[in-house]
Amino acid sequence: xxxxxxxxxxxxxxxxxxxxxxxxxxxxxxxxxxxxxxxxxxxxxxxxxxxxxxxxxxxxxxxxxxxxxxxxxxxxxxxxxxxxxxxxxxxxxxxxxxxxxxxxxxxxxxxxxxxxxxxxxxxxxxxxxxxxxxxxxxxxxxxxxxxxxxxxxxxxxxxxxxxxxxxxxxxxxx
Numbered sequence: 001x002x003x004x005x006x007x008x009x010x011x012x013x014x015x016x017x018x019x020x021x022x023x024x025x026x027x028x029x030x031x032x033x034x035x036x037x038x039x040x041x042x043x044x045x046x047x048x049x050x051x052x053x054x055x056x057x058x059x060x061x062x063x064x065x066x067x068x069x070x071x072x073x074x075x076x077x078x079x080x081x082x083x084x085x086x087x088x089x090x091x092x093x094x095x096x097x098x099x100x101x102x103x104x105x106x107x108x109x110x111x112x113x114x115x116x117x118x119x120x121x122x123x124x125x126x127x128x129x130x131x132x133x134x135x136x137x138x139x140x141x142x143x144x145x146x147x148x149x150x151x152x153x154x155x156x157x158x159x160x161x162x163x164x165x166x167x168x169x170x171x172x173x174x
Contacts, residue, residue, distance in 0.1 A: 006087025006152040008099060009059045012076040013037040021076030026147040029054065029102035029140055034081055055080040055110050057135035058089050069128040077125065080110070080135045087152050089136045096155040101144030105158055110135040 012021040017038050033040030033053040040053070057080035062073045082099070092106035111134050
């Protein structure tokens, strides 16, 4: 890996599950997620059974969604916390990585949910976030602040099988 493997392009939070996302320049990552965010507070739509503390989405995926589907996600309608640039989110799965002063662990892919169509203006958004454009989930290892522009640095492998975790969750809801 290089000295850094990408950077933070945007940060989005909301304090309630169906409320609009709000852009932030800096947030504090604490045990359980981003301080004040719906999943850290336990007020998210999927709180209690999802276990996704921090969500990440690639800026390149957002570009593809706008180009291919005509959906502008620049207002946070993707409902992911951290927008990355120049790093493969697949690389972050099963690895610990540093963003700012926080250390996170990529745990599993974040598939699109149909709740996105309920809270947004775009019925096609769940489909647009398909094909590995939905991002990933991460757990907090070490708390700390993260800011727009912070580098993302891959630290080490966790030895966990993210695909097996995702399949287990999918099986519960089928």
